[in-house]
Amino acid sequence: MKIGIVGGTGDIGEGMAMRLSPVFDLVVGSREQDKAEASCTITRETLKNRGQECSLCGVTNQDAVDRAEVVILAIPFRHVVPTLSTLHGFEEKIVISPVNPMEKKDHFVFVPPPEGSAALLIQKLLPKEARLCCAFNTIAANRWKALDEELAYSVPVCGDDEEAKQQVMGIVNRISKLQAFNAGPLAVSPQIESLTPLVLNIARYNRMRDVGIQFR
Secondary structure, eight states: EEEEEEEEHHHHHHHHHHHHHTTSSSEEEHHHHHHHHHHHHHHHHHHTTOOOOEEEEEEEEHHHHHHOOOEOOOOOGGHHHHHTTOOOOOOOOOEOOOOOOEEEESSSEEOOOTSSSSSHHHHHHTTTTOEEOOOOOTTOHHHHOOOOOOOEEEEEEESSOOOHHHHHHHHHTTTHHHHEEEEEEEEGHHHHTTHHHHHOOOOOOTTEEEOOOOHH
């Protein structure tokens, strides 16, 4: 399975590449291919120093969409509309949104678009044939990059295409010690996305470094 990361040179994208490339065939996208290639070089060297092999290459965001079977949108919420407006070819692709619409004021606040969630907005921007799921929302960028630590979290996954959702859950379950849970249809995405500012607030006000969610 080939996975593409759109926005793969941001903090979350780079961290995800470090975790996914030893397991999956990965293409890392950026607006500038040179930037994607440089990020991949750093990832290769980081993993090589740990004795790990990986499979990844740096490409443009459009190439990441074109070459992948599964596309992860590792982009900040404010970049969702301008980024997706420049891309095409999502038909029949599985698309994963870990995007969280939030702001930091005195504390972190969930600020959804009129559609109700980032995922529901993305659904409107993608062709109807795209197979959109919401996943990975509650894992912070610094946790992805903390390679000496296992990711022992629960990951709620929602989506309207049941087969696509099962494939996404299979991807989740192959990464570190993550455990995927079927959270229902894409309409549940506001509840999933709003967990992230809650987790960040708990970490901040309780002076905790490693906060995530686990279902028992």
